[in-house]
Amino acid sequence: MSPSPPPLDATQLGAYFALIEASSMLKHAVEQQLREAGDLSYVQFQILATLGDSPAGSRRMTDLADGVVYSRSGLTYQAQTLEKRGLVTRTPSPDDERSVVVTLTDEGRAVLASVFPGHVAVLDDLLFAALSRSDVEALADILGRARDHMRRTPPRSAGQRRRRKTPEEDPTPSRPR
Amino acid sequence: MSPSPPPLDATQLGAYFALIEASSMLKHAVEQQLREAGDLSYVQFQILATLGDSPAGSRRMTDLADGVVYSRSGLTYQAQTLEKRGLVTRTPSPDDERSVVVTLTDEGRAVLASVFPGHVAVLDDLLFAALSRSDVEALADILGRARDHMRRTPPRSAGQRRRRKTPEEDPTPSRPR
DNA sequence: TATTGTTATACTCTATAACTATA
DNA sequence: TATAGTTATAGAGTATAACAATA
Numbered sequence: 001m002s003p004s005p006p007p008l009d010a011t012q013l014g015a016y017f018a019l020i021e022a023s024s025m026l027k028h029a030v031e032q033q034l035r036e037a038g039d040l041s042y043v044q045f046q047i048l049a050t051l052g053d054s055p056a057g058s059r060r061m062t063d064l065a066d067g068v069v070y071s072r073s074g075l076t077y078q079a080q081t082l083e084k085r086g087l088v089t090r091t092p093s094p095d096d097e098r099s100v101v102v103t104l105t106d107e108g109r110a111v112l113a114s115v116f117p118g119h120v121a122v123l124d125d126l127l128f129a130a131l132s133r134s135d136v137e138a139l140a141d142i143l144g145r146a147r148d149h150m151r152r153t154p155p156r157s158a159g160q161r162r163r164r165k166t167p168e169e170d171p172t173p174s175r176p177r
Numbered sequence: 178m179s180p181s182p183p184p185l186d187a188t189q190l191g192a193y194f195a196l197i198e199a200s201s202m203l204k205h206a207v208e209q210q211l212r213e214a215g216d217l218s219y220v221q222f223q224i225l226a227t228l229g230d231s232p233a234g235s236r237r238m239t240d241l242a243d244g245v246v247y248s249r250s251g252l253t254y255q256a257q258t259l260e261k262r263g264l265v266t267r268t269p270s271p272d273d274e275r276s277v278v279v280t281l282t283d284e285g286r287a288v289l290a291s292v293f294p295g296h297v298a299v300l301d302d303l304l305f306a307a308l309s310r311s312d313v314e315a316l317a318d319i320l321g322r323a324r325d326h327m328r329r330t331p332p333r334s335a336g337q338r339r340r341r342k343t344p345e346e347d348p349t350p351s352r353p354r
Numbered sequence: 355t356a357t358t359g360t361t362a363t364a365c366t367c368t369a370t371a372a373c374t375a376t377a
Numbered sequence: 378t379a380t381a382g383t384t385a386t387a388g389a390g391t392a393t394a395a396c397a398a399t400a
Contacts, residue, residue, distance in 0.1 A: 008297055015313045016300055018320035023200030025327045028246065041389075061359065069205065074391055076360055081389095098358040098399045120185055123193055130326030135319045136192045142312045143195035149307030150202045218366075238382065251368055253383055275376045275381040357400070366391080377380070 026126055033122045038115035043068060043078055045119075048087060048104060048112050057104035060093065064102060087111055203303055210299045215292040220245060220255055222296075225264060225281060225289050234281035237270065241279060264288055 008016070027042065034040045040048070050067050051057050065075045079102055082088045087108035093099035104112075128136065185193070204219065211217045217225070227244050228234050242252045256279055259265045264285035270276035281289075305313065 008300065011313055011317050012300070012305060014317035014321060016304065018317055018324050019196075019200055019304075020204065022320045022324040022327065023196055023204075025246070025324065027197065027200075029327075043390080062357085069202070070390090071392060072359065073361080073393080077390075080360095093358095096358080096400075100359065123185065123189070126327050126330060127193065127196075127323055128189060129330075130323050131319065135322075136188055138315050139319055140188050140191035140195055142308065142316055143199045144191060145312075146304060146307050147195050147199040147202065150199065150206075150303050153303060153306075220367085239380085247367090248369055249382065250370080250384080254367075257383095270381095273377075273381080277382065355400100358398085359396100360398105361394100361396075363393090363395105364391105365393105366389105368389085369387090371385090373382105373384075375381085375383105377378100 022127075026123075029122050029126055030119065033118045034115055037118045038111045040111070040115060043070070044082060045112075045115065047075075047078060047082065047102075048108055051088065051102065051104040052109065052112055057109070058101050061100045061102060082108070199304075203300075206299050206303055207296065210295050211292055214295045215288045217288070217292060220247070221259060222289075222292065224252075224255060224259065224279075225285055228265065228279065228281040229286065229289055234286070235278050238277045238279060259285070 031042050034042060034045050038045075046068050047064060050064060051059055061072070061075060061079065064079075065072055068075065079088065079090060083090055087105060089103045089105060090100050091103065093101050131139070208219050211219060211222050215222075223245050224241060227241060228236055238249070238252060238256065241256075242249060245252065256265065256267060260267055264282055266280045266282060267277050268280065270278050308316070
């Protein structure tokens with residue numbers, strides 16, 4: 001029948017669960033705070049915050065989508081929502097007529113500012129309260145490397161051509177329906 | 178009102194972003210694999226996996242909900258979906274007529290088994306490939322502490338709701354029995 | 355032809371509230 | 378009264394494919 005599953009050891013399992021559970025709980029708490037304080041979803045906050053960190057508070061749709069992994073249409077949906085609320089504007093790019101430049105409005109900045117203190121408070125209470133200085137440094141280092149690696153690694157079923165190594169390992173049990 | 182709360186320093190910000198981004202990318206990849214390999218969402222996988230680790234493959238709805246933080250109605254929805262697919266059964270509890278016991282079927286176990294190798298492969302490729310042994314140990318330790326702290330910390334603006342305080346029962350944070 | 359973005363659409367998931375029934 | 382679970386329902390979010398306009 002099925003070959004014995006390539007096992008993770010207890011430490012790996014612990015790291016995986018802790019990562020998923022901690023990030024899930026943290027994100028959940030942060031989402032609640034953002035919703036209450038500024039009626040923003042996490043994605044919307046990410047978009048506004050990205051714009052706030054950009055020169056002139058502006059960014060092209062495509063560049064925004066690169067930072068916030070979702071689909072183009074999903075970004076369009078969010079941009080429309082934010083524009084209706086007056087938090088961003090969308091204007092055709094002068095350089096490339098195909099492009100749309102999204103820009104943070106003053107009101108967008110205001111909402112961002114009004115939400116930020118509570119945001120930081122949640123992080124302090126939930127994440128940093130339990131961690132030492134060196135813990136935080138280690139987290140930033142380790143997870144930063146992990147994130148950079150993931151960014152460089154193509155989705156396994158998308159490229160599908162180049163396998164990395166170990167031809168003995170057969171990872172894809174492709175079982176539709 | 179307080180003007181500005183203690184801002185986050187660069188390291189804290191780095192740790193926060195790395196945590197959110199890494200977990201987001203990892204979860205996204207895992208969800209894709211679960212969908213392709215077994216047509217499962219992450220929550221559904223968590224439910225099946227939780228049952229798979231439970232005695233007799235059974236658990237009460239409420240106990241399942243405690244492990245998977247969502248609302249009761251959300252769990253009902255998922256349980257119905259899984260039951261329609263024949264992956265779990267739902268039967269009234271003999272002990273307490275109000276309760277419903279969810280049990281993993283053989284087919285549920287089969288799907289779980291068919292999905293698991295690819296699941297592990299994604300973790301190996303995306304998460305563990307970039308990390309040393311001691312990195313993984315540090316992650317498990319630090320994030321484990323963070324998670325435990327979050328579990329103990331009540332939501333800030335929410336009144337404490339359901340709490341099960343049976344002193345003899347349920348003192349274990351992560352892996353019961 | 356390739357890229358940028360929008361629209362249309364369908365579907366999944368989650369949350370709230372009202373409800374039933376058991377304890 | 379409190380707890381266990383379901384139902385009804387509504388809304389947000391996401392993904393895909395077809396599409397238009399520009400490069």
